[in-house]
Amino acid sequence: MHQKHLWLLLILIILVLLYSFRELHCLRKWRSTHQSLVDRYRKFECGTAENNLFIKYGGIQGIMGAVDVAVSNLIAEPTLANVFSVVGQPTHRSGLELKACLDLQFSSLLGFALPYPSRTFTRGISVNARNMRDSHRNIGLNITTAQFNTFVNILATSLVQAGISQADVNALAPTLTAMSSDIVGGPLN
Numbered sequence: 001m002h003q004k005h006l007w008l009l010l011i012l013i014i015l016v017l018l019y020s021f022r023e024l025h026c027l028r029k030w031r032s033t034h035q036s037l038v039d040r041y042r043k044f045e046c047g048t049a050e051n052n053l054f055i056k057y058g059g060i061q062g063i064m065g066a067v068d069v070a071v072s073n074l075i076a077e078p079t080l081a082n083v084f085s086v087v088g089q090p091t092h093r094s095g096l097e098l099k100a101c102l103d104l105q106f107s108s109l110l111g112f113a114l115p116y117p118s119r120t121f122t123r124g125i126s127v128n129a130r131n132m133r134d135s136h137r138n139i140g141l142n143i144t145t146a147q148f149n150t151f152v153n154i155l156a157t158s159l160v161q162a163g164i165s166q167a168d169v170n171a172l173a174p175t176l177t178a179m180s181s182d183i184v185g186g187p188l189n
């Protein structure tokens with residue numbers, strides 16, 4: 001191999017190692033702050049102060065079930081297909097990563113004590129979830145208002161289908177629709 005190529009390979013290896021160390025460091029830091037909380041919620045050891053919708057609907061397992069139903073329904077919708085086609089492509093989320101982010105977001109929305117965005121902990125993977133603007137508008141998904149409305153309607157129906165009461169879904173709806181300014185349209189930065 002040419003000496004120039006060897007140098008490039010060496011630099012690449014160093015960059016990959018630096019990135020892996022940084023990720024590992026972030027994960028360790030996140031674990032030391034949040035792991036006991038995640039463990040407690042996984043085991044369902046919750047006090048009365050945590051007697052919220054997250055607990056009512058079965059904790060992590062219940063949320064994951066609802067996310068599975070919602071994602072199946074959303075990817076089956078033809079008018080959303082052009083946007084969802086990026087899932088699994090290089091630089092985009094895999095299906096599993098997307099579900100893990102949604103697990104965290106809906107856990108948080110229903111009262112789980114970890115904030116969204118933060119690090120995900122479900123489905124055997126841990127990724128840094130992004131905020132709505134950086135994961136929709138700013139990566140150029142160019143979602144239309146019609147697509148946003150379709151998405152929220154399918155999501156709401158799916159949550160009911162997964163066992164969440166219509167009243168609780170209705171209470172969640174304004175929080176979801178308020179996200180449209182970060183989701184609909186082209187990049188802002």
Ligand code: HEM
Nearest residue numbers: 080083084092093101102105129130135147148151176179
């Ligand atoms: C209230 C409405 C919405 C919520 C709560 C929501 C939630 C999320 C979450 C939590 C993520 C993962 C964030 C991350 O990657 O770190 C995500 C990514 C994504 N969402 Fe949404 N979303 C909404 C609307 C939409 C709509 C309307 C579409 C399509 C029509 C859409 C398509 C996608 C796609 C394709 C990704 C993956 C982006 C990538 O590949 O990196 N979302 N969404």
